[in-house]
Ligand SMILES: NC(=O)NC(NC(N)=O)C(=O)[O-]
Ligand SMILES: [Zn+2]
């Protein structure tokens with residue numbers, strides 16, 4: 008969809024002041040690199056342009072003016088004819104898109120920096136076109152469940168962020184019935200809360216039941232912030248379907264059977280009252296329930312559709328690994344693929360894509376959750392004992408694009424799933440789109456560029472060997488990433504200084 012008329016401007020910007028200026032300045036891209044500090048560019052007022060800018064629900068030629076960290080103006084049309092007063096970075100036919108917002112990443116500082124950390128995690132994010140991420144409250148030690156533990160997070164993050172980072176706090180039994188404890192955590196700036204309906208594997212992050220959740224939501228309603236839920240629950244009567252007898256712990260089928268779709272179903276059924284409470288006139292109207300990493304595209308998904316239809320304030324995410332892989336393809340003993348809920352069969356994957364395309368799944372997130380490689384027990388290959396979690400932060404854009412191409416996904420859909428809807432969930436009103444007044448959080452990438460994730464490929468997150476994507480042939484290469492106007496990543500280099508900021512809710 009190219010812009011209709013050459014030089015036609017976005018109405019809100021009827022007059023783009025820069026256009027009347029006389030000087031056309033085009034900085035050759037590589038020469039514009041080399042600035043020190045927060046940005047690889049030496050200036051903070053410039054234009055970027057390409058033939059494929061994703062803005063205003065369209066994709067076409069446009070130039071975007073970046074000034075003081077914000078998007079100042081958008082000039083739609085054949086920018087090659089524009090006369091601009093400031094430097095222009097001409098990206099040709101590359102795609103200019105809102106930076107990705109990953110609402111589900113585990114950066115494990117303080118306490119477990121050997122699993123993942125703020126510096127490595129946010130460098131990986133920048134290299135992957137992610138400009139904002141929201142950190143999960145567990146896997147660091149201590150877990151982020153109080154005002155004090157959030158402070159420790161903030162201290163640990165200082166001077167280490169290459170992209171902007173917000174924080175979810177934990178809803179756990181200890182604070183769920185204690186509104187003043189929850190309020191102090193919310194007042195300290197967490198963007199919302201997160202809870203688990205099954206054991207999380209982390210000692211200081213115990214599971215909550217639906218009563219804890221219903222109570223926690225009442226406090227969240229006052230703040231109009233969401234509750235994110237890991238929705239797997241061990242059903243009251245467990246089907247012992249195939250789980251007795253001799254089980255080979257190296258077989259993926261064994262792991263798959265150990266966490267059936269019935270667990271997701273049981274959790275979501277148990278949440279029905281809590282979800283209803285979020286609707287108009289409900290006890291926790293103003294709060295919102297977001298189901299993280301949905302894997303079951305059957306009954307669990309149908310239950311979410313029902314909840315939406317009945318007016319509950321709910322959304323749901325899935326992750327690239329559920330869209331890229333299927334149980335049939337997971338090699339026995341390859342614990343890099345172990346995550347919870349598990350990657351299910353190929354038919355389920357098809358149905359997840361369908362739900363995403365139909366808008367029943369609202370957004371995508373990485374659930375980047377690496378661990379110390381020793382805990383993955385890669386030699387032993389024991390799926391039942393290995394630590395779960397997929398390591399993927401840097402690859403989510405090429406993965407979504409590469410595996411989505413056969414379903415005909417569009418750049419606009421990518422922006423909806425990875426930027427616009429996540430920004431809404433995280434309450435970020437000036438992020439998630441390329442629009443005047445918004446933060447200049449931008450990824451520039453080449454969807455057609457193919458590469459193999461082999462040993463020669465720079466991987467910035469910790470422990471490249473535990474990522475299930477290694478060895479895959481992908482398409483979609485990130486050229487440049489801007490965070491609030493700072494060029495934080497370009498040509499395989501990061502800016503020298505870590506100038507991402509912590510995002511705290513007010
Ligand atoms: N402790 C974790 O990191 N858990 C995570 N692990 C996964 N998904 O396998 C998660 O989000 O549930
Ligand atoms: Zn989870």
Ligand SMILES: [Zn+2]
Pocket residue numbers: 111113143374375376
């Ligand atoms: Zn997670």
